[in-house]
Amino acid sequence: MRGYRQKLKKNGFKLTPGREAIIAFFSGKNHYATPETVWKEVRKSLPRLGLPTVYRNLEQMRKINILTQVDGAENRFYFGLCRAKNPGEHHHHISCQKCRRVSEVENCYLQSLTKEIKEKTGFQITGHKLQLTGVCKDCR
Amino acid sequence: MRGYRQKLKKNGFKLTPGREAIIAFFSGKNHYATPETVWKEVRKSLPRLGLPTVYRNLEQMRKINILTQVDGAENRFYFGLCRAKNPGEHHHHISCQKCRRVSEVENCYLQSLTKEIKEKTGFQITGHKLQLTGVCKDCR
DNA sequence: AATCTAAATAGAAACCATTTCTATTTGTAA
């Protein structure tokens, strides 16, 4: 919790009640949630917090790698706390299709494939996005 | 071109002018396009074709693996012709960030990682979506 | 060729997650 405060300050963001409440919300559970879900929950303690503010804060905290964003079903965003050892480093996430739990996949196994794909397709690979779906330990 | 007609009929779809025009649009170029782009182009020969019809047709043809769909930037859909040897088989696509050219990546290199990821995260992997970005031969 | 019917369509409207706007408030450094 303290770590997030430092990270916000270091990046020039103020410590607003909204930001603190959003982080507190995610700290309680290691699951993804939509902006609206976050809003409805956080509003219980901050009734005047607006949904646009939640969107703004989620995006800002994603930019500084406090949160991670997943493009979920139906073209909606999901956010979750990034718990990687080094959140700024390239890595992936896997989410449970039953309970939305998130886990870090800190090794990226794809970099080694760059050469092979280049030979086959002629493309110089500049990036990739990997969306892993599964069932977590507790849901089996 | 003839192949697509067979595929449509086999799946119980009628051969409408709209569907033929959409396939003709994609056959001319091997690039992704948004529904709106498809619509604006196809409308030149079929002025009465509606945008909802384009959406419907794109989705139907994606379901029977004539087209492939990519979740592009800004939460928009992109569609392109699938040119895999066996379009129904699991595979990926890479798209050029400059010209939107699509290439098939028919080998999926990720299946072998299932075991390793399971050991590290406890997740049983049930699926994945890989979005590869690069620069194609012609754009370099 | 005429008839039939489920599939497909056009056009308008609705949907709804997300973004923008502006006047007001607030965190924080001095």
Place this chain on the structure above:
DNA sequence: TTACAAATAGAAATGGTTTCTATTTAGATT
């Protein structure tokens, strides 16, 4: 305490996508 840029609330707009319904059409049957 004061000053001010950052942040906010609330309302409105945005825009890609979907839904709705009356009408048309592709293709099978005669």
